Amino acid sequence: MKSTLRISLKSGERIFVNGAVLRVDRKVAIEFLNDVTFLLENHVLQPEQATTPLRQLYFIAQMSLINPEGAEQSIAMFRKSVIMLLTCFKNEEVLAELKRVDALVTQGRAFEALKAIRALYPIEDRILNNQELTPATVEQIRREIAPW
Numbered sequence: 001m002k003s004t005l006r007i008s009l010k011s012g013e014r015i016f017v018n019g020a021v022l023r024v025d026r027k028v029a030i031e032f033l034n035d036v037t038f039l040l041e042n043h044v045l046q047p048e049q050a051t052t053p054l055r056q057l058y059f060i061a062q063m064s065l066i067n068p069e070g071a072e073q074s075i076a077m078f079r080k081s082v083i084m085l086l087t088c089f090k091n092e093e094v095l096a097e098l099k100r101v102d103a104l105v106t107q108g109r110a111f112e113a114l115k116a117i118r119a120l121y122p123i124e125d126r127i128l129n130n131q132e133l134t135p136a137t138v139e140q141i142r143r144e145i146a147p148w
Helices: 053-066 068-088 092-106 110-129 135-145
Strands: 005-009 014-017 020-023 028-032 038-040
Touching: 038 053, 053 068, 053 092, 053 110, 068 092, 092 110
Parallel strands: none
Antiparallel strands: 005 028, 014 020, 014 038
């Protein structure tokens, strides 16, 4: 057995575990004794927060963790989105990390992929603020990745 993982939650905080949503009514510590897929509430991106290409990619990747029954569909959408983003971004660091993120998701390591995508947010913000991607390109990506 692998080592255990202990997580502390505040009153009212939610955690997404293997597709289930749990909310605690008081401060509590949870100890996972085996492998489990989970997301803490503060790592869950809401649809209205997916306003940039990388945040949209993050949202798609998180769906494979939050909704295991639809994981196959989420991963297919993720792969399509990564391919499109690889053609749009010019920044070498972003391109290299997108390839790594794609490999992580392919290997079933979506949680690590989410962490890597979050680390790219500051670079994406600089790119968008410097308008390295035109507003039309950003809008096209937004429509194709997340038509909601």
